[in-house]
Amino acid sequence: MRTSGFMLIEVLVALLIFSLGILGLLAGQRQAVQQASAAQYRAIAATQAADLVSKMWLSDRTAATLQAQFASSSQGSGYTTWLSALAASGLPGVSKHPPTVSFTTVAGGTSAASSSLATISIYWQGPGDEAAHQYTATAQLK
Numbered sequence: 224m225r226t227s228g229f230m231l232i233e234v235l236v237a238l239l240i241f242s243l244g245i246l247g248l249l250a251g252q253r254q255a256v257q258q259a260s261a262a263q264y265r266a267i268a269a270t271q272a273a274d275l276v277s278k279m280w281l282s283d284r285t286a287a288t289l290q291a292q293f294a295s296s297s298q299g300s301g302y303t304t305w306l307s308a309l310a311a312s313g314l315p316g317v318s319k320h321p322p323t324v325s326f327t328t329v330a331g332g333t334s335a336a337s338s339s340l341a342t343i344s345i346y347w348q349g350p351g352d353e354a355a356h357q358y359t360a361t362a363q364l365k
Contacts, residue, residue, distance in 0.1 A: 268358035316348035338365035
């Protein structure tokens with residue numbers, strides 16, 4: 224019988240299986256951490272978008288004022304103040320991918336007065352992300 228060295232092979236195979244199991248657990252842990260970070264970044268973006276909408280609601284909601292104060296194209300004081308808060312919120316890559324805020328005028332529905340539809344797009348790129356992520360919120364201001 225030729226059994227010499229068979230136990231060594233059994234031990235090596237067992238170590239290989241154990242190592243693959245540990246690598247699988249580590250990959251799962253890494254994926255869980257990435258998903259938790261992504262959820263945190265989405266929550267920050269949603270909170271910051273809601274903060275800007277609340278500031279818009281508290282301001283003069285005429286289309287011209289909203290455009291002048293909060294549109295990213297006009298860089299008004301409302302937008303720049305909010306952008307500073309967004310940059311300080313911990314959302315990574317905001318300075319590299321600045322958010323956009325735009326307005327369109329929509330019919331007033333049952334009333335004769337028109338309203339503004341605000342579209343807020345926030346971008347971020349976390350560590351190790353290949354591309355920027357985007358969160359978009361819309362709000363109708365009357």
